[in-house]
Amino acid sequence: MSKPGVTHEQYTGEPQRRLSPWRVMLAIFILISLSAGTFFGLQQWHANQPTVSNKSWFASYVDVTATPTFAFEQMGTTAKRDAVLSFIVSSSLDACTPSWGGAYTLSQAIGSLDLDRRIARLQQQGGSVAVSFGGQKNQELAVNCTDPDKLFNAYQSVVNQYNINTIDLDLEGAGLTDATAASRRATAIAQLQSQRRAAGKSLAVWVTLPVTPQGLAENGTDAVSQLLTHHVDLAGVNVMTMDYGSSLVKGTTMASASENALTQTERQLGVLYQQAGIYLNDATLWTKMGATPMIGQNDTADEVFTLADAAAFNQFALSHKLGRMSMWSANRDSACGSNYVFTQIVSDACSGVQQDANGFANRLGAGFDGSIFLSAGLITTADTTSKRAQQPDNPATSPYQIWSPKGAYLKGTKVVWHHNVYQAKWWTQGDIPDNPVLQQWQTPWTLIGPVLPGEKPIPQPTLPAGTYPDWSGTTTYNTGDRILFNGVPYQAKWWNTGQSPAAATSNPDSSPWTPLTQEQINAIATPTR
Structure with missing residues (x-):
C-alpha cells in the first residue's frame, strides 16, 4: 500500500518510471480485451469451430x-x-x-x-x-x-x-x-x-x-x-x-x-x-x-x-x-x-x-x-430411392403373397408390398398397404418389416375349389353355415337371407357373417390325421 501525499520515489527511494502515452493505451486495450475475452470469449468460442x-x-x-x-x-x-x-x-x-x-x-x-x-x-x-x-x-x-x-x-x-x-x-x-x-x-x-x-x-x-x-x-x-x-x-x-x-x-x-x-x-x-x-x-x-x-x-x-x-x-x-x-x-x-x-x-x-x-x-x-x-450445421437433403425399391415385388423371393387390389384379406393375413411385409389388422380389400396416412387407425395394415435377402415363399394354406358354396343373395342360411365370398370363407352367426358378408367389414356386430380366422383356414387346409 502507498501512503497518501508521498511520491513513489520518496516512498521507495527508487526513481519513478513513467509510461509513455502509447504504452498506457496499449495496457488499457489489453486489460479490456482480457476482461471481455474472459466472459464473451468463453461464451462465443464455439463460433470459431x-x-x-x-x-x-x-x-x-x-x-x-x-x-x-x-x-x-x-x-x-x-x-x-x-x-x-x-x-x-x-x-x-x-x-x-x-x-x-x-x-x-x-x-x-x-x-x-x-x-x-x-x-x-x-x-x-x-x-x-x-x-x-x-x-x-x-x-x-x-x-x-x-x-x-x-x-x-x-x-x-x-x-x-x-x-x-x-x-x-x-x-x-x-x-x-x-x-x-x-x-x-x-x-x-x-x-x-x-x-x-x-x-x-x-x-x-x-x-x-x-x-x-x-x-x-x-x-x-x-x-x-x-x-x-x-x-x-x-x-x-x-x-x-x-x-x-x-x-x-x-x-x-x-x-x-x-x-x-x-x-x-x-x-x-x-x-x-x-x-x-x-x-x-x-x-x-x-x-x-x-x-x-x-x-x-x-x-x-x-x-x-x-x-x-x-x-x-x-x-x-x-x-x-x-x-x-x-x-x-x-x-x-x-x-x-x-x-x-x-x-x-x-x-x-x-x-x-x-x-x-x-x-x-x-x-x-x-x-x-x-x-x-x-x-447444428447439418442441412436436410432429399434421399434417392434405392434401385431395389423401384423394382416390382418378385413372387420367387417374397415370403408372402404379393398384395393385390382385388384380393380380400382377413385379419392377421400377411402380404408383401414394395419389398416390405404388412399384416392386416382387420378384413380389408383395396386398401394399399403403404398408403401414406398419418394416423394408424386410418389404415388396416401394420408394417412388420422389410423382405430379407434370400427369403423364399412360405407355403400359404388355400381352400380347395368347392370347399364351400359361393354366397348367394337368394339363399337362406342357418347358424353355422359356411360360404365363400370373394374367395374368403365366412360362417353364419345366425339365420339370414340376402345379407351380404361385405357388411361384416364395416359393421361386424350387426352382420350375420364372420370371416373365418387364419387358424380356422389352416385347420381346413391341413386336416389332422
Missing part, C-alpha cells in the same frame, strides 16, 4: 427457474455436458418480450440468475447449450405476440444473447393447438434460419411434441406440417415419451411404450416429409428423431420410468441410430432425500426413485457421443 458432425447427441433439459436453483454449469465436470435450457416464454408484462419462465427478462437473468456467466462456464469446460421455447406452464412467444416483426426480433434476441446455434420449440397447450400462432411461429423461425444461413451461421430447429405409444396426435402432425410448409429446415422431431395416461396398455413397460411411440412417429415423419415433396429413407428419418422421457416418477401416478427402462430405451435408440436423446430433467437426476415424507413423488428436484447420482443421464446418454453445437 467450423467442424460439423452428424453424431447423435445427448442433452438433459434444465429448468432454469426451478427452485432450488440447479447448478447446470457444474455439468461441465460430468461426461454429459450439454444442456437444453428451458423455458423462454412471453413476459407477463409484454407478450413480445422473451423471458425465462415469465419471471426474468434476458437482462434480468444476467443479474438475478447470473445466467450468462454460468453458460460461459459450461462452455469453458466443453459443454454446449440449446434454448427451449414454450413448455407447458406459460405461453410460447407466438401465442400472444401477434406482431410479426416483434415476434421475429424476440426469437432473434434470444439466439443473439446466448450465441446459440440450436433452438427447441416445446409445443404444448395453446402453443400446440393455436393454428394462427403456429403460422406466425413458422414464418418467424423460417426467416431467422434463412437470415442466419445467408450470413454463414447455422440454426438447428428442433420441435418437441407430446406423443402416445400410437404416435403423434393430429395437433402434433399439424405442427410439423406447418413448419415444413413454411420451409423451416427441421433438425428433427423430439417426442416427449412420458405421461401416456389411458393410451398406455396395462402391463406395458415405459421403455416398450416409448419404443412404440418412436416407431410410430418415425413412420409419420416420413409421411409428412413426403407430403412436403421430400423423400427421406428410414435411416435418415431416425437421425431426425429425438426422445425425452420423464425420468423416475411421471406426473401420471402409475407411470414410473425406471433405471432399467433407461438402459433398455438407450439400447433401442442406439440400435436405430436415434439423432437425439434428452430427459426431463437434469434437475431431477438424483434420489429424493430423507426430508421428503414420501420419496415416490413428482418433484422438480429429484426423481422419486432410488438411483445413483446422474444415474439416468449416464444410462440414457451412453453411446451418444455427439454435440449440440457440432450437429
